[in-house]
Amino acid sequence: MTAESASSAAAPAPTDFIRDIVAQHVAEKRYPKIVTRFPPEPNGYLHIGHAKSIFLNFGIALEQGGVCNLRFDDTNPAKEDVAYVESITADIRWLIAGWADHCLGFKPKGAHPSAQTVNGKPDLYLGPAPANDAAEAFYASDYFDALHAYAIELIKRGKAYVCDLSPKETEEYRGAPDQPGKDSPFRNRTISDNLDLFTRMTAGEFPDGARSLRAKIDMTSPNMWLRDPLLYRIRHIPHYHAGDKWCVYPLYDYAHCLSDYIEGISHSLCSLEFVPHRALYDWVLEALDLPRALPRQYEFAKLLPSYTLLSKRNIIRLVNEKVVNGWDDPRLPTIAGLRRRGITASALRKFVIGVGVTTYNSLIDIAVFEHAVREELNTTAARRLAVLRPLKLILTNIAPDETVACTATNNPQDEQPTTRPVALTREVFIETDDFAEVPPPKYFRLKPGGEVRLKYACIIKCDEIVKDASGAIIEIRCTAQLDTRSGQPNADKKVKGTIHWVSATQSVAAEVRLYDRLFTVPEPGNEEDFMKVLNPHSLEILTARLEPSLAGASAGECFQFERTGYFTVDAKDSTAGKPGFNRTISLKDTWTK
């Protein structure tokens, strides 16, 4: 058993109102199997908000012995692209790896819904298959034939009609939330006229927007989505997945519920803005008199962390205006960005599960997320010595060619901590912040005449400050108390401060990028212009000095640089033998000057 599965087994199973409903349905055997789905539109990258939905949907599948289908909700050919199906698939696999891999519902490659008879009624079905090399994600666009057939059925039942109103006229006829709409003049066409017109729409006889297929429900309904919503629109554009077969494309409300039904979805979970759509979701399924148990839609609140922006439109603006370097910039809340930042999928999952699932639109303090990240990295990240802003320090009683062997602990959190050798030499670097010529009150670090411990080495005493002509400090000269090293007679000598260091001669230089929150206010989305509240210090690039072993670190490895923070080797900004480090998160700092 891996540490991962051991810890998830130990964690209490989350409960929330949706899981309660699912559990009840399981108890009453309403569905043959619990099948959820994650239905992204392939028109952008996944972000932390999607992670909430992913962990909920896969979590329920995992807990109930079910599956969660990955389905691309690709009914709008104008917006979608294969590049996004690839990034989304990779992000999801990364998010569920080692946790719910076996719950990922794929379908046999190229499979389409197949006709079957259930309870004497015709039916269309396409169930999940194990996610292997011979399988692929589901695509709503694979159901275009099925959806078209269902549309014809709706027409035959007198529940749908072809409308010739222009988009503008359709809007006018729809009325307003506090004002009823009025019937389209085309609402009462005969079934045969509707059938003929829909066939001709499908054949490409009419230009974009000239006609539409509409559900015949109620133009006076207080629910705007029941005022004869559009089912199909004409779009003379090829589809990235379905090719150029179609010039009519179904709309979300019509395609989604039927896609769920076709896949045998039991619980269709979405965010709160779809509450008014639920009546339409149910209407379509009920209008078709389908033979299998119907899926039901349940809504929950989106995840909204503070100090960031989640909407696609806003993220696009940050990318386009070069505030960040692409969709996977580590400052972005995209899954790709978080991964580069060094956030782990399990930390993300613990955070999301901790937040819970409710119907209240809340703002979650980003500190909760940061805590989840630190909590995990504290137990998993190997400690290393790294000086971010080097200040030279000379140990005057160590000879230039002398090396004092010291031993450092790799991770004190381990039950059986391992160690590694570190070399103390005459010239070392310490952190610029760890020396103060005029120390503030309660300053525990190095000061003139003061003593401090070099971690894993010995206590040193500051004898002299060397400045250049301009008065800037260029080096500190100290005496090393070598008998205070571990195992030496005075090893137990106490000093208030312990600082990190690296040998000046036995260390390597490397680029380190310090990432921080992108915005200075908790809710940048509420600003008149979020560009005005950008954090100017969201990225600082430094040349740091690292322990030599760090030169061989490979992409994705996570370390704690002692006393500064958690860092990971960036897959993008590193070259062979020359790793670049991203700061995932700083260590908590209760000493604020």
Add this chain to the structure above:
RNA sequence: UGCUCGAUGGUGUAAUGGUAGCACAAACGACUCUGACUCGUUUUGUCUAGGUUCGAGUCCUAGUCGGGCAGCCA
């Protein structure tokens, strides 16, 4: 001036008519060869007004405040 959903410490979330709890944050303290971690202590809460009940965060009524709804987007 329509319909609909919601409201528990600073933030998030439990309590399904019976002791308002947990996490984060904050403050203080202990420990410390990481001002980290860990541990301890503390501060702060049921939107308002009525009603039902032996008993209400929970049920009912009204109000207040907030979200959502008029894409041929999803």
